[in-house]
Amino acid sequence: MARVAIVTGGTRGxxxxxxxxxxxxxxxxxxxxxxxxxxxxxxxxRTGIKSYKWDVADHQACLDGVAQVEAELGPVDIVVNNAGITRDSTLLKQTWEQWQEVIDTNLGGCFNMAKAAFPGMRERGWGRIVNIGSINGQAGQYGQVNYAAAKSGIHGFTKALAQEGARFGVTVNAIAPGYIDTDMVAAVPPDVLAKIVAKIPVGRLGKAEEIARGVLFLTGEDSGFVTGSTLSINGGQHMY
Incomplete structure (x- = not known):
């Protein structure tokens, strides 16, 4: 029987x-x-992949969503916590709502999805959780105290949960992408984008498929000795 995976924010980028x-x-x-x-x-x-609607910031919605997937597709073996939002602003201008919305979605979503899927993985003795962090959670970024805090929190969450899952065959890892050629980055003004690319040693933006290949490695059947790790895929922009 094929493994079953949930990818949050899995229909774009x-x-x-x-x-x-x-x-x-x-x-x-x-x-x-x-x-x-x-x-x-x-x-x-386009892909033949079934899509499911729920807000990862909503704890009960995650419990219900995972239950629905398991009823329709089978036990969930893999969770990729990719869903994320930005509400960029300097601290002086940032509202509490902008702070909380990013924390609830980007970091809270990881907790909510793990809470729903981790117990079953542990009981079955196999599981893979991959949390998508960010270079800006490692290095910080002006105007992103909410986003950087949430993504940095993901890296700590990953290391802690990895210790809980290790002896039960459940690995928990993170990927920290750099600047990737997605719709979000495409919306950056050209002059600003040029300055960003100039700081990337390989001289280009990353591709979404390059992040996906990292996920394939970390979710593989033979990756059981890798847990609590953060894989940085950023073209050498931040070596951490």
Missing amino acids: IGEAISVALKDHGITVAANYAGNEERARAFTE
């Missing part, structure tokens, strides 16, 4: 690349999304 890569490796994938139903329908029609 990095998440879409991860969903497709897992499917291409024989894994049954459920792609979670939060709001863009038209985009999700197009994704499912």
Whole structure:
């Protein structure tokens, strides 16, 4: 029986690349999304991957969503916590709502999804959780105290949960992408983007498929000795 994976934020950008890569490796994938139903329908029609709508910041919605996936596809063996949002602003201008929304989605979503899926993985003696962090959670970024705090928290969450899962065959790892050629980065003004690329030693933006290949490694059957690690995929921009 094929492994079953949930990829949060799995219908676009990095998440879409991860969903497709897992499917291409024989894994049954459920792609979670939060709001863009038209985009999700197009994704499912294009890839054949079923999409499921719930907000990862909503604890009960995550419990219900995982239960629905398991009822329809089978026990969840792999969770990729990719869903994330930005609400950029300097601290002086940032509202409490902007802070809390990013924390609840980016970091809280990891807790909510792990809470829903980790117990079953532990009982079955096999599981893979991959949390998508960020270079900005490692190095910080002006105007992103909320985002950097949430992503940095993901790295600590990963190391702690890895210790809980290790002896039960459940690995927990993180990937910290650098600047990737997605819709979010494409919206950056050209002059600003040029300055970003100039700081990347390999001289280009990353590709979503390059992040997906990292996920494939960390979720593989033969990756059981890798846990509590953060894989930085950033073109050498930040070596940590």
